[in-house]
Amino acid sequence: FGHGTIITTHDKLGHYLSLMTRQNPIESQFINSLTDNLNAEISLGTVTNIEEAVKWLSYTYLYVRMSKNPLVYGIPSGFREDDPFLENHRRDHVINAARRLDKAKMIRFEEHTGYMFSTDLGRIASNFYIKYDTVEVINEMLKAAMTEGDILNLVSNAQEFHQIKVREDEMDELERLTSDGCELVVAGGKENTHGKVNILIQSYVSRTSVDSFSLVSDMAYVAQNATRIIRALFEIALKNGNPLLAARLLEMCKMVDKRLWTFENPMRQFSILPHEILTKLEAKKLLPERLREMDSKEIGLMVQHVKMGPVIKKCVHQIPYLILEASIQPITRTVLRVRLEIKPDFKWDDKIHGSTAEPFWIWVEDPDNNHIYHSEYFMLHKKQVLSEEPQNLVFTIPIFEPLPSQYYIKAVSDRWIGSDVTHAVSFQHLILPERHPPHTDLLTLQPLPLAALKDARFESLYTFSHFNPIQTQIFHTLYHNDCNVLLGAPTGSGKTVAAELAIFRVFKEYPKHKAVYIAPLKALVRERMDDWKIRIEQKLGKKVVELTGDVTPDMRAVANADLIVTTPEKWDGISRSWQTRNYVKTVALLVIDEIHLLGDDRGPVLEVIVSRTNFISSHTEKRVRVVGLSTALANARDLADWLGIREMGLFNFRPSVRPVPLEVHVKGFPGQHYCPRMATMNKPTFQAIKTHSPHKPVLV
Template sequence: MTNQNVRLPQGTVKKTFKGYEEIHVPVPKKKVDPSEPGLMPTSALPAWARAGFGTSQSLNRIQTKCYPSAFEHDGNMLICAPTGSGKTNVAMLTMLREIGKHRDPNTGDINLDNFKIIYIAPLKALVQEQVGNFGKRLEPYGIQVSELTGDRQLTKQQIAETNVIVTTPEKWDVITRKATDTSYTNLVRLICIDEIHLLHDDRGPVLESIVSRTIRKQEQTGDPVRIVGLSATLPNYRDVAAFLRVDPAQDLHYFDGSFRPCPLRQEFIGVTDKKAIKQLKTMNDVCYNKVLEQVGQNKQQMLIFTHSRKETAKTAKYIRDKALEMETIGQILRVDAASREILREESEQVGNADLKDVLPYGFGIHHAGMSRADRTAVEDLFADGAIQVLVCTATLAWGVNLPAHTVIIKGTQIYSPEKGSWVELSPQDVLQMLGRAGRPQYDTYGEGIIITAQSELQYYLSLMNQQLPIESQFVSRLADNLNAEIVLGNVRSRDEGVDWLGYTYLFVRMIRSPGLYQVGADYDDDETLEQKRVDLIHSAAMVLEKANLVKYDKKTGRLQGTDLGRIASHYYITHNSMLTYNMHIQPSVTPIELFRVFALSEEFKYIPVRQDEKLELAKLLQRVPIPVKETIDEPHCKINVLLQAYVSRLKLEGLALMADLVYVTQSAGRILRAMFEIALKKGWASVAKDALDLCKMAEKRMWPTMTPLRQFPECSGEIIKKAERIDVPWQSYFDLDPPRMGELLGMQRQGRQVCGMVAKFPRLEISAQVQPVTRSMLRVELTLTPKFEWDDALHGRAENWWVIVED
């Protein structure tokens, strides 16, 4: 992966110190092209389109160059440009182009029922930021912008009312995997994919899936869908353009580092110590030296990124303590008495103890574990210049736009719950963090400093100087993605599978560098790699058949989906997990065993049990209600305990354990729903009911023994406590009037409120008439009568029910 012979720009200097070495890369020179036209004023846009650009007077260099292909043509586009250089506005131009097609030039009315625009961003934080950004700018056109992520589902009606949907790649993949609901996917006319260089990441296959599905469908139906890719600068942009079917002469735009609004001076520091403790101390000392140099002498603000929440406070305290010891704190703090007073006052207001401790010295900390109020206070103090040094985690880089003259990335190892170990930071994280260096309105350049281990220095040098080509990771997910296409009916045979592979980025890269993708000499005379694709599809189909997800006829090549295949595709379950569920979910399975089956999922196979977590896990194991068969040394035990700890709302201590909990519970909803559907398809009523209960426990975070009143947001903790102390079955609550309810709970005043909640609790009265038709067939007529009060705020647009009929 590392490019050993990195060509570094002229003027690069290397310095060696005790314990580390520094490489300084100078600021790139702005290229001046005499033939380049001036910036395009926004007044040159059609009058109706100017509202989308608010008060800006002109487009910037990148937007001016992209304007003709973005706003005057309909071809697919790829724009490669540095972070923070205004690519989003190019996407905005393509949106306005689409909106313009549905606008009546005489009346100015826009026909909102005829089109949808999808904007795909890789992280929830970015999705929320773009919803705010586009929502404000498209408001003058009466266009609704909505977020669609794991956290935010939209009802059919909301989707119908929305024209611009901002979502994550996975979510859009799941939606387009469901063939039944094409009512609005057929209206999509424009898809913008932000950060398309993520093709290189573990999540890359999702992007390949979406793009190949879109282009193939477009060719089959003839409905035009425009795809616009936005990416950071990368060397093999022509490959990505070929994958997106972009016309390289007209619609491919590539801008290098000199187009950054605030050019970047880079420093790479490689720590030569091998021992972890020494490495950490050297990194801390380097941070201290840089703070003195930048904040002390040059009076510049600085962001320091660390990779765990605890580390933010440790780093801030280390630099502060060393400055106190060396008597240099006066150089770091602002001189004026007013800002010192502000810091002192604010430090009394904030809740976080570590923040209280460092604020008076001009240091701040910021991470997702802090309260919203504390984070906002820190953001405001930094923006006003009262805080000189802000130590934070990566969430700040992706969410809040707080630039600083200097950015330090301290250490490049980050904990990954999927892999269960520490891994190197992903390229897009590094680019995003360094994207915060330099404030365009004040600085002529920004400074980015990466502190890493000596062994990783080459990797970051080649990464930052755009010399690492982007590869396809599609083979790793080939079987699951093939299954999704079979379920959709897009691939019905081996030959159609081969055709589908021809639309992927994998295909583009296999042709460009066959050696990397095991395309050996046997395929030499096969120019379109047809045989290689046949082999890939054949082996993926065999894997899927083994897991009972498809039926595969090897002679004719026919591929046919199964019920299990449909469940796997709709709930995003891997074929190995389906194999496990199929084996373990039997008619006799108990609720206790269902927890265990959940823990066996392939999604969690890399989560280890660490030595330092065993004590905390042992404590949790005693506090969770469902017994666990395995011992504490086994990862399955840990996953089972984490799911139960989540349902029980227990507090966790360890950082890595917390990251694992979040990872396990993010997948819990869809995995448990899939287990429920498997039981349903097999026709096992009691197992299905147990699995459905388990789904609800995880979704509502409560056990069946707890009072259902917990599901009412307005129900006070006091009422819940009283209701769980008395041993009265839930059914009896429905017969009580307010005075008797108050008496039962020993809370006379609350009787009326509790009765109001009980009345809204969803329940049905079911009466059935059963008639035998033949010996093996019954006719069942059901009458369902709702016995509860409907409340839109509580029940939303609809309530779902499962009616289970068993003999």
């Protein structure tokens, strides 16, 4: 079987001898990292509440050892009588861990319901394997404005480096490394762990030689973990919307990766260039931006080496460089759509860039308020660079009044130092949409009784005794006037009754004319037909006809109808031949349900119908009343102007004005891709339903 040799310090010798001779059982150390592991499970979505966490803990080796050897884990020997499966003990551990995570802002723990939700900080900590203790340090030390020295001090205090020991025999070499390799002040000095870590990080970046074998090992460990921690800090700053700190942290990530200080010439990233040439470039302050504008001969003369001119020029054009062009379009006075065109302007080389893609970070920042309003990770593939094919991104950002002078769009390479471009988006000539008038206020009126219809036949169609507040407020306009009306009101507020009031006026005042009801969906047409066939046709004796792609009655039935229920496409086809179809000319009322779908695929058809109706009305000199029904609208005034509706006929109630009160809860989910994001929503959606509305209807 071979031989194994254990080399350890004298103070640990007894421990290993006891393991070899007494054959002590191996106990679980999982309890020490329970907080970090619980955060990982919550971030993944596998654990969403206390009960699931308790069950998850039963799958661990910790649970096996707690059951076998309870005294080691602080469990009294008589636990089997009260808690044979250690559920209460596991629950206590989970709740304590959840409280610690909640205090560190890594999760949100609702103790009264037991639900746990991951935060951006918790997800980043899980993705980058950042310990809970380190997150506490980050919460305490991370500020909005930090220098490179402050950032290195924060990283050096991370719990990941707690096992790094300061040895007496390393002091002289640490002193040498401080003087030779440290460009920044070392906070705390070399006598403690975080000072030693700081020195090793700076010496690693400076490529300072290390003689001590223990320091070589420590430096490799520190460099490997420092990059990971700084990456996590960068994403935290990005999520917090801090552009200056995010840019500085990303530069430091690349600084440690490339072992190159940010104040050094970015051309040092090319190993093909001799040290003497790089020194001359730095002495003459020839940065890549300036070198791009020079020809190879001029570069060769500047570095006093003509043959190196083409080589330097080639390297300059291999640094990933992007050309940004942005166009902006205001959607509302507070939302701006940005179309960003990205053109690659560099030469691809597999030896330099690999064979797949170059990653970039793109964000939009407000320099006045020092805030990032949008950020995303962008991959520029080799094929796109070789074809010089422009890439397009479309996203929306908020805008506030008074208008800022400009926003900045930044594209920063994820791997290359000196590869960043800034594009200014000016708002100097930006014209925002007009301010929308406020919503219609719901007046405190006494509900109208059905007797207000003053027609026993109409009153008999309803089972209620009074109209609701919205119907009461619009009653006079719909039932006693012929003006066009636009009604914007929430779903379930009785808009169908409003349409019926306008239809009853036609039946009462213009009995020889027709009313047309247009619904966007066949299912909605069928629903109205099932209702009105009984209430209007059988009880009132008025003929109701359906006109859809599925049902096409003969022309005589249509001509004799009092109410036509149809779809936009069908009525568009019929009204085109209005000169030869007299029944089209006898239409006195056009009710368009769900008129907010003007902005949808069927919008052009609805526009044509309204325009043609106005055209027919002007030729026949017979006014056609238009009633539009919709949900609450943002630009109701624009739609009303197009429909020819005056102030008297415009009713645009707030979304909150509804017969059944509605509570709105908004919960954000991370991830850009649709399918993974939808998968992460499943459990939280069910929990949200149980939390906010366990016994009442819910709309997700």
